[in-house]
Amino acid sequence: MAPGGRVKNILIVDDTDVIRRLLSELLIGEGYQVFTACDGEEAISVIQSESIDLVFCDVHMPRLNGLETLKRSRKLNPDLLFVMTDSLPDELSEAARKIGAIDCIAKPFDIEEVRSIVVRAEGFYEKVLNAHGVRS
Amino acid sequence: MRRLLSFSSLRFKAMVTISALIVLTTSVLGGFLFNNLRNEMKLELLKWGESTARQIAHSSEYGVLTENSSELTNVLQAITLHDEFLYAVVQDSTGRILSQYDRLNAEELVRWIATRDFDQNISKDTTTVSYRTVPELNKEMVEFSFPVRTTTFDMALEDLGATTIDDKAYASTSDRIGLVRLGVSLDGVRDKIFSAARITALIIFLVTIAVIALTAVLVNVIIKPIDNLVNAAEIIATGDMSHFVAEGSVDEINRLARAFNAMVRSLRDSRDEIEVYNRTLELKIAERTRELEQAQSQLVQSEKLSAIGQLAAGVAHELNNPMGGILGYAQFALEKISKSEPGTISQRDLDSQKKYLTDIEQQARRCRAIIKNLLKFSRSSDKKEWENFDINVTLNETVSLIQHQLDLGNITLVKDMADSLPKLHGNPSQMQQVFTNLLLNAQHAMSDGGEMRLSTRLAPRLGEFSGCVEVTVEDTGVGIDESHVHRIFEPFFTTKDKGKGTGLGLSISYGIVKEHGGDIAVHSVVGKGTKFTVILPLETTASGASEETGTQASRRAESRLQ
Structure with a gap:
């Protein structure tokens, strides 16, 4: 059950309490180390202090929205993997992908969908590391 | 018609002025003619009276010389044919009346007249004319007196062989043997003058009337078209541009009428043009207004659509968060239940199931609240x-x-x-x-x-x-x-x-x-x-x-x- 890949620490950014709790429970169940943040500002500070591999980030948030958080986070760490969560992902996914998100999932999401996204993220992580010339 | 009665109208002014001028002219002319006629008649009378007096004087020579009254009466008989001769007196050189004719039957008066200025009159060689008023008879007259002279002596001289006799010598030698007085009434002349005056006045009057009538016609000819123009101008002033003035011959008034009609026509044309402009302007305004209204309604429509879009996005976003919780926890619960072995549900599993269901319930409640508020928002309240x-x-x-x-x-x-x-x-x-x-x-x-x-x-x-x-x-x-x-x-x-x-x-x-x-x-x-x-x-x-x-x-x- 525990992931054998490179992805270890996952950050969940959402202003809705139930989503944070749901995703945390789900990913902890999968064996990941999970961090949470209520908005973009909080997320940035977590990214700065912790070694985060993957971020699930809501788009509509007070203070700092998802896309801004993505932009700023990638400045801090260009290899950071981002998955955006939103009610209307179709409109957003292209813009999000352009600035570096690997995927977008629509709320409300199936828990299986989240699991498969994490698996895909593992694959992405491998590619990124290969690109940097690091062999696992 | 009311224009004829108006004292300030052009017609009245023209008529009064022209009539006054005509009356003045004919009066002056008539007066002049009348005066001339009177003078002519007076002169005629004087000539006539003078020649008659002279004639009587010549004819009376023998009668005076012989002091033959009947002879003289015969001479005077000649003048009785004319009514104008009031009296005639033949006097001898002493003033004694030798014969007298008297139409007036006023013997005493004539005798008295015969005494007047006798010496003065007899000494003159010419006819003496004197105007006399006889209040007793209520008559005006002219008296012509002429001396009676004898030429017998002269003829005798001729007979004696005197061939050259100058006038002076003749005059001095001619003897004044008497005096003839002839009274001529002025009544006849006066009557004639009066009748002439009457005729003149009548002619003047008729001419004046005729000229005034002609003038009236003429004034009418001039004023009537002006009147028409004025009437037309008044009608046009009320906005009725369909009125025109009748045009006639080529006189000035008609040129004015033509110019007036041309003016009315161009005025009407420009008014029509303005009306056309106005109408097209109104149409254009109506069109623009319609376009504007359409644009506005489109704008309102698109605003509505955008508002609906915003609302839909908001609703989706708001609902999807709790729905995410409901879906996720429901799937969790299902997973756990399907994995657990039948008949053996641990307390821990039960607790987590309870937690999941509580979360599901809470999120469902939140969805309900959102939907309820949304319905309140969308529903127009029942009045x-x-x-x-x-x-x-x-x-x-x-x-x-x-x-x-x-x-x-x-x-x-x-x-x-x-x-x-x-x-x-x-x-x-x-x-x-x-x-x-x-x-x-x-x-x-x-x-x-x-x-x-x-x-x-x-x-x-x-x-x-x-x-x-x-x-x-x-x-x-x-x-x-x-x-x-x-x-x-x-x-x-x-x-x-x-x-x-x-x-x-x-x-x-x-x-x-x-x-x-x-x-x-x-x-x-x-x-x-x-x-x-x-x-x-x-x-x-x-x-x-x-x-x-x-x-x-x-x-x-x-x-x-x-």
């Missing part, structure tokens, strides 16, 4: 449920519902209610919703507590303004940022943390107040506080009453159908 209500009572009820929350938030509520406000017509529970919203918003703006003020006042009816009730909710909280003020009534717009508000409260309140014909105004200063003013018109009370009776009637109809 059949409207009633007359006292806003102060509604506000007090609202306050009593949230008083506990205000106390918890350490908030002092100051009420300043106007007494005896007129009743409003509307939905009091909706109003309660509006003010609950505003009061709770105010509370949320003052997280550290503070003073809240709730006041009502009456703005009375004034002119077209039907009057209204003003309710103000004032807080001393954080205030609203200027960039947010115009957005606060938008659905799902909120400055509160997620989960604390749906963002529909103010927008629903605004909808309710608008439906009641009122308005909400906001005044806010960041850091100082916010003041919401709700204006509710009184007019709806009056219109609502009749509506209510209609509603009751329809209700009765419904109950009968059931």
Whole structure:
């Protein structure tokens, strides 16, 4: 059950309490180390202090929205993997992908969908590391 | 016709002036002619009288010499044929009357006349003319006196062989042997003069009349077209451009008439042109207005669509979060149950199942709340449920519902209610919703507590303004940022943390107040506080009453159908 890949620490950014709790429970169940943040500002500070591999980030948030958080986070760490969560992902996914998100999932999401996204993220992580010339 | 009677009309002035000139001219001319005629006649009379007197004097020579009265009477008999000769007297050189003719039968008077200026008259060689007035006879006359001379001596001299006799010598030698007096009445001449004057006057009169009549005709010929022009100008001045003046020959007036008609025509043409312009302008304005209205309605439509889009996006976003929770936890629960072995459910599994279901229930409740608010927002309230209500009572009820929350938030509520406000017509529970919203918003703006003020006042009816009730909710909280003020009534717009508000409260309140014909105004200063003013018109009370009776009637109809 525990992931054998490179992805270890996952950050969940959402202003809705139930989503944070749901995703945390789900990913902890999968064996990941999970961090949470209520908005973009909080997320940035977590990214700065912790070694985060993957971020699930809501788009509509007070203070700092998802896309801004993505932009700023990638400045801090260009290899950071981002998955955006939103009610209307179709409109957003292209813009999000352009600035570096690997995927977008629509709320409300199936828990299986989240699991498969994490698996895909593992694959992405491998590619990124290969690109940097690091062999696992 | 009225123009003929007017003293100020051109026709009158022309007629008076021309008539006066004609009368003056003919009078002067007549007077001159008459004077001339009179003089002629006088001269004629004088000549006639003189020659007659001379003739009598010549004829009387023998009679005077012989002092033969009957001879002289015969001589005088010649003049009796003419009425003008009043008398004739033949006197000898001493003044004695030798013979006399007297038409007047006034012998004494004639004798007296014969004594007048005798010596003076007899000494003259020419006829002496003297005017005499005889008051006794009421007659004017002219007396011609001529001396009677004898030429016998001269003839004797000729007979004696005197061949050369100069006039002087003759004159001196001619002897004055008597005097002839002839009285000629002036009556005849006067009558003639008078009749001539009469005829002259008559002719003058007739000529004057004829000339005045001709002038009148002439003036008419000139004035009538002018009159026509004036009439036409007056008609045209009233705006009737279809009127024209009759044109005739080529005189000045007709040139004027033609020019006038041309002017009217061009005036009419330009007026028509202006009318055409006006009409096309009106059409263009109507067209533009239609276009503008279309554009406006399109704009409104697109605004509506955009509002619907925003609303839909907001609804989706708001609902999807709790739906995410519901879906996720339901799937979790299913997973756990399907993995657990039948008959052996551990306490731990039971606890987590309970937790999942609680979460599902909570999120479902949140969905319900959102949907409920959304329905309130979308549903236009049923006016059949409207009633007359006292806003102060509604506000007090609202306050009593949230008083506990205000106390918890350490908030002092100051009420300043106007007494005896007129009743409003509307939905009091909706109003309660509006003010609950505003009061709770105010509370949320003052997280550290503070003073809240709730006041009502009456703005009375004034002119077209039907009057209204003003309710103000004032807080001393954080205030609203200027960039947010115009957005606060938008659905799902909120400055509160997620989960604390749906963002529909103010927008629903605004909808309710608008439906009641009122308005909400906001005044806010960041850091100082916010003041919401709700204006509710009184007019709806009056219109609502009749509506209510209609509603009751329809209700009765419904109950009968059931």
